[in-house]
Amino acid sequence: MVNIQMTALKGLRLMIEIRDIKKSFGDKVVIDGISAVMEAGKCNLIIGSSGSGKTVLTKCIVGLFKPDTGEVLYNSEDMLHMSDEERKFLRQQIGMLFQGSALFDSMTVEQNVMFPLDMFSKMKYKERKNRVNEVLEKVNLKDANKKFPAEISGGMKKRVGIARALVLNPKYLFCDEPNSGLDPQTSLLIDKLIREITTEFNTTTIVVTHDMNSVMEIGDHIIYIAEGRKEWEGNNTEIIFSKNKLLNEFIFASEFLQDAKDMRMLEAKGKIDNNRNMDEMLK
Numbered sequence: 001m002v003n004i005q006m007t008a009l010k011g012l013r014l015m016i017e018i019r020d021i022k023k024s025f026g027d028k029v030v031i032d033g034i035s036a037v038m039e040a041g042k043c044n045l046i047i048g049s050s051g052s053g054k055t056v057l058t059k060c061i062v063g064l065f066k067p068d069t070g071e072v073l074y075n076s077e078d079m080l081h082m083s084d085e086e087r088k089f090l091r092q093q094i095g096m097l098f099q100g101s102a103l104f105d106s107m108t109v110e111q112n113v114m115f116p117l118d119m120f121s122k123m124k125y126k127e128r129k130n131r132v133n134e135v136l137e138k139v140n141l142k143d144a145n146k147k148f149p150a151e152i153s154g155g156m157k158k159r160v161g162i163a164r165a166l167v168l169n170p171k172y173l174f175c176d177e178p179n180s181g182l183d184p185q186t187s188l189l190i191d192k193l194i195r196e197i198t199t200e201f202n203t204t205t206i207v208v209t210h211d212m213n214s215v216m217e218i219g220d221h222i223i224y225i226a227e228g229r230k231e232w233e234g235n236n237t238e239i240i241f242s243k244n245k246l247l248n249e250f251i252f253a254s255e256f257l258q259d260a261k262d263m264r265m266l267e268a269k270g271k272i273d274n275n276r277n278m279d280e281m282l283k
């Protein structure tokens, strides 16, 4: 307990490392030996087609599913071998925006965002309310306190979900499909918000997405999974140059995007430092 608390309090390089994670449901192997390191202050993206296992992998990392084998290390501490108390403490440092926002329909925006504080903090009501207002302001939702989820737009729901994920001041932030169902401009605002939070609070942020704008906008570190395996890993510049066939078929599916990739490649090639090893980029 003390060990984790101390490292968390130091707030330095809070990275997540997963080692050889495997997860099956019955005979169906969904995650087939994935390893990766996700660093603090970065937006770590998990991409892949629908059904490839992104949500299952994410749930294995946050502890909502128990992997069949493998290690999930939070700052070198294996979540799977912690005591219940240690795991509970760690979970309070994890903020999660679920796929589809998962707000409580019968609660107001304020009550939704306050929920984790009601569960885990000993703050007085006034303090909790101040904290809720603080995070709602952070996501640009100052006047929505008394509204119910049914009364707000999809983009606002995502922002309420992000506010709820942030309310306990997490070190680790998980966002499963933060842009699904949103128009490109609203998606960009959500991406910018996630980027801002990640930089400002040095969170280790993991974003599950199949939104290509997000990949280009916030993809500091991208893991592409296909059929439960890590097929490719790199950043948003390297992805343009990648020759991985499966990856290219996945992200540059349309002719239009293929043209855009070619244009971007020409443009980026000009910017690349001549000393940089092109072979590395072409992996």
Ligand SMILES: Nc1ncnc2c1ncn2[C@@H]1O[C@H](COP(=O)(O)OP(=O)(O)OP(=O)(O)O)[C@@H](O)[C@H]1O
Pocket: 025, 030, 048, 049, 050, 051, 052, 053, 054, 055, 056, 057, 099, 210
């Ligand atoms: N609780 C479960 N029980 C059995 N099978 C499951 C369970 N959860 C997920 N699966 C299966 O695991 C596979 C991967 O699902 P997952 O939800 O991780 O996909 P995804 O990559 O997140 O897809 P999407 O982009 O559509 O959200 C699917 O075939 C799904 O049916």
Ligand SMILES: [Mg+2]
Pocket: 054, 055, 056, 099, 176
């Ligand atoms: Mg999913």
